Amino acid sequence: MTSLAGTNTAETDTAGLLAEELEEGLAKSTRDDPEYLSWDSKARRTITVYIPLAIFVIVLLFPFYWMAITSIKPDYEMYDYKQFTPFWVHSPTLANIKKLLFETEYPRWLMTTMGIATAATFLSVGASVLAAYAIERLRFRGAQHVGLLVYLAYLVPPTILFIPLATLIFQFGMFDSPLALILTYPTFLIPFCTWLLIGYFKSIPYELEECALIDGASRLQILRRITLPLAVPGLISAGIFAFTLSWNEFIYALAFIQSTEKKTVPVAILTELVTGDVYQWGSLMAGSLLGSVPVAIIYSFFVEYYVSSMTGAVKE
Amino acid sequence: MDAATIDATVRFVPNRQHSWIGRLFDNKSFLVFLCMLPTIGLLVVFLTYPLGLGLWLSMTDTTIGQRGEFIGLENFWSLFDDPVFWGAVWYTIFYTAVATAGKFLLGLWLAMLLNHHLPFKAFIRAIVLLPWIVPTVLSSIAWWWIYDPQFSIISYVFVNVLHWRETYFDFLGTPWPARWSLIVANVWRGIPFVAITLLAGLQTISPSLYEAALLDGATAMQKFRRITVPLLMPILSVALTLSVLFTFSDFQLVYAITRGGPFNSTHLMATLAFQRAIPGSQLGEGAAIAVAMIPFLIAATLLCFFGVGRRKWQQGGDND
Numbered sequence: 080m081t082s083l084a085g086t087n088t089a090e091t092d093t094a095g096l097l098a099e100e101l102e103e104g105l106a107k108s109t110r111d112d113p114e115y116l117s118w119d120s121k122a123r124r125t126i127t128v129y130i131p132l133a134i135f136v137i138v139l140l141f142p143f144y145w146m147a148i149t150s151i152k153p154d155y156e157m158y159d160y161k162q163f164t165p166f167w168v169h170s171p172t173l174a175n176i177k178k179l180l181f182e183t184e185y186p187r188w189l190m191t192t193m194g195i196a197t198a199a200t201f202l203s204v205g206a207s208v209l210a211a212y213a214i215e216r217l218r219f220r221g222a223q224h225v226g227l228l229v230y231l232a233y234l235v236p237p238t239i240l241f242i243p244l245a246t247l248i249f250q251f252g253m254f255d256s257p258l259a260l261i262l263t264y265p266t267f268l269i270p271f272c273t274w275l276l277i278g279y280f281k282s283i284p285y286e287l288e289e290c291a292l293i294d295g296a297s298r299l300q301i302l303r304r305i306t307l308p309l310a311v312p313g314l315i316s317a318g319i320f321a322f323t324l325s326w327n328e329f330i331y332a333l334a335f336i337q338s339t340e341k342k343t344v345p346v347a348i349l350t351e352l353v354t355g356d357v358y359q360w361g362s363l364m365a366g367s368l369l370g371s372v373p374v375a376i377i378y379s380f381f382v383e384y385y386v387s388s389m390t391g392a393v394k395e
Numbered sequence: 396m397d398a399a400t401i402d403a404t405v406r407f408v409p410n411r412q413h414s415w416i417g418r419l420f421d422n423k424s425f426l427v428f429l430c431m432l433p434t435i436g437l438l439v440v441f442l443t444y445p446l447g448l449g450l451w452l453s454m455t456d457t458t459i460g461q462r463g464e465f466i467g468l469e470n471f472w473s474l475f476d477d478p479v480f481w482g483a484v485w486y487t488i489f490y491t492a493v494a495t496a497g498k499f500l501l502g503l504w505l506a507m508l509l510n511h512h513l514p515f516k517a518f519i520r521a522i523v524l525l526p527w528i529v530p531t532v533l534s535s536i537a538w539w540w541i542y543d544p545q546f547s548i549i550s551y552v553f554v555n556v557l558h559w560r561e562t563y564f565d566f567l568g569t570p571w572p573a574r575w576s577l578i579v580a581n582v583w584r585g586i587p588f589v590a591i592t593l594l595a596g597l598q599t600i601s602p603s604l605y606e607a608a609l610l611d612g613a614t615a616m617q618k619f620r621r622i623t624v625p626l627l628m629p630i631l632s633v634a635l636t637l638s639v640l641f642t643f644s645d646f647q648l649v650y651a652i653t654r655g656g657p658f659n660s661t662h663l664m665a666t667l668a669f670q671r672a673i674p675g676s677q678l679g680e681g682a683a684i685a686v687a688m689i690p691f692l693i694a695a696t697l698l699c700f701f702g703v704g705r706r707k708w709q710q711g712g713d714n715d
Contacts, residue, residue, distance in 0.1 A: 124511075128508055128511050128513075131504070131508055132505075132508045132509075132513070132519070135501075135505050135508065135523070135586075136519065136522070136523065138583070139522075139523055139525065139526055139583065139586065139587065140522065140525065142526075142534055142537040142538060142541060142583070143525060143529075143534075143537070145537060145540070145541060145548060146534075146537045146540075149540065157546070158545075158546060160546070160551055160555065165546075165548055165551055166548075202437075205433070206433035206434045206437060207434065209429075209430035209431070209433060209434070210430060210431055210433070210434035210435075212430055213426070213427050213430035213431050217423060217426060217427050217430070219423065219424070219427045225431070229434065229438070232438050232442055234640055234692075234696065235442060235446065236640065236641065236643075236644030236665075236692070237644075237646075238644040238645075238646045238665035238668070238669075238685065238688070239446075239449065239644065239665075239685040239686070239688050239689060239692075240442065240445050240446065240449065240685075241669070241685075242449060242452065242668065242672045242673075242678055242681045242682045242685055243445035243446070243448035243449040243452055243682065244441065244445045245672075245673070245678075246448065246452065246457070246678065247441075247444070247445055247448065262437070262441060263441050265437045265438075265441070266437065266438065266441045266442045269434055269437060269438060270438075273434065297418075297420060298420055298423075298426055299420045323528060326530060327529075327530040327531060327532075329530070329531065329532050329646070329647045329650075330646050330647065330665075330669070333650075333669075333673075334669070334673055344530070344533075345530045345531075345532035345533060345647075346532075348532070348533065348536065349532055349536070349650075349651055360540055360543075360546075363536055363540070364536075364537065364540065366533075367533035367534070367536045367537060368533075370530060370533050371529040371530060371533050371534075374528055374529065374530065375525070375528060375529065378524075378528045379521070382521045382524075383517075
């Protein structure tokens with residue numbers, strides 16, 4: 080390990096990690112930290128933790144950076160790596176975004192996607208709350224088996240369903256209508272939300288409901304006044320999950336929607352903006368970026384709910 | 396939370412005389428029926444029935460706009476002689492195996508890095524999840540641009556910055572580079588989910604176990620093999636099952652970047668099924684390819700689920 084100490088200074092002074100590390104070291108010395116019991120030197124930590132972590136973060140975020148930087152580059156910069164270094168933008172322009180917003184139907188696609196995702200989310204969360212409540216709280220005979228069946232439904236991938244669903248949608252006369260997506264998205268949203276909410280209902284003490292029963296509340300009153308208010312964080316995370324999943328859905332939207340103005344953002348970008356042999360990378364990247372922003376915003380507001388319920392859902 | 400519950404309980408108005416509707420809702424069977432109705436209804440109509448319908452379609456010669464006749468297993472026999480289909484089967488298995496291995500090795504590493512005491516840990520954890528949050532198709536388009544034959548940023552770095560190569564990479568123009576490029580993009584997208592899930596598992600491992608191991612003189616490798624891995628197994632098997640399932644049935648990434656090309660070399664079973672069924676309008680044949688995925692999916696699920704480790708709570712039971 081002494082040989083590593085030599086490389087330490089060169090490695091750390093680059094990213095200003097040193098200051099953070101010192102700070103952390105101070106904080107750590109006051110904590111009863113099991114890791115600190117080992118021979119955990121600063122050099123070792125830099126090599127084994129900070130550098131790999133920095134590489135991970137850079138690799139995971141680079142495509143987004145590349146997306147962002149491409150969307151504000153003028154064309155003459157984008158295709159001329161000799162004169163302009165591609166990693167930076169010299170004269171940023173909003174032309175790509177302007178073109179996207181005013182010369183294509185992008186705003187309309189955004190609204191359509193928003194509408195479909197919202198409707199599918201409300202439908203799925205509503206159905207899931209009732210189902211999760213019945214499975215977890217009404218404790219009817221066979222509830223465990225019904226729960227298992229709903230869980231199994233989550234394991235059926237949309238890619239084996241879309242062909243028969245397309246014929247079904249056609250028979251119902253819903254082809255090329257947003258209703259087709261609003262009604263089919265719950266097939267993968269409901270199992271997920273139900274699963275998540277069952278876990279959440281488990282954490283609410285059953286005694287609260289028993290008290291209410293003794294006080295003379297009806298089952299509906301219990302659900303409305305006790306269980307639901309307590310399950311609000313669970314409902315929020317189920318809602319976020321459902322919204323992001325329906326925003327990201329692709330194959331149903333690709334197969335069931337035909338007319339340009341009714342397409343959702345992911346499908347429209349791929350089928351409407353990719354035309355001919357010359358790709359308009361600037362507008363494509365701007366479209367991808369703008370299409371990612373709504374989910375990223377929602378996610379950033381509720382990231383704690385998201386992470387805890389994601390891990391919670393897996394643990395349950 | 397406590398204050399809220401007490402508040403809610405106190406506000407009850409004792410009410411013995413419920414209306415008939417209240418009494419009806421107190422009937423447990425009726426209530427169960429009512430609560431399960433939307434879920435069961437939607438799932439049966441749009442999930443169970445299409446599954447059956449898919450089986451039926453795979454045995455007909457249905458095309459778009461024309462009802463098919465029952466033709467038995469003919470679709471399957473013709474697929475059996477179809478090299479493109481076998482190529483897709485082979486690449487789907489390869490893609491799933493390699494991408495899953497990559498995701499789990501790198502994901503586990505990232506999870507262990509994030510399990511250290513770090514500055515801005517919550518922030519790092521949040522941004523690391525981004526590839527998983529953003530719509531796959533949109534990030535795939537970014538990868539498509541990164542893999543561009545003329546303006547690839549990766550080629551630029553290798554040729555113009557590092558001078559390791561003379562020519563630009565041809566990422567998507569030839570079969571093998573295209574296959575690997577897709578796998579890299581899939582691993583990139585999958586790492587966050589694996590890392591955050593395994594991080595949750597790592598955080599449940601009691602630090603005293605590591606302290607005890609340290610006192611007994613265990614090396615880092617021994618601690619990893621004897622403590623971390625066994626205690627991660629339950630959560631690992633769930634994450635592995637889901638990951639294998641969704642990688643095997645992947646569609647978006649391949650469809651967005653290569654659409655199965657060049658020369659059908661990167662078709663997954665799902666993209667081939669789409670290709671034949673919707674643009675090719677052979678619904679029956681597409682359904683047969685989709686049905687052919689089912690045995691693989693079941694085998695993969697059972698293998699991950701029972702092979703890696705089986706716990707009661709994976710089926711919704713108690714954790715013991």
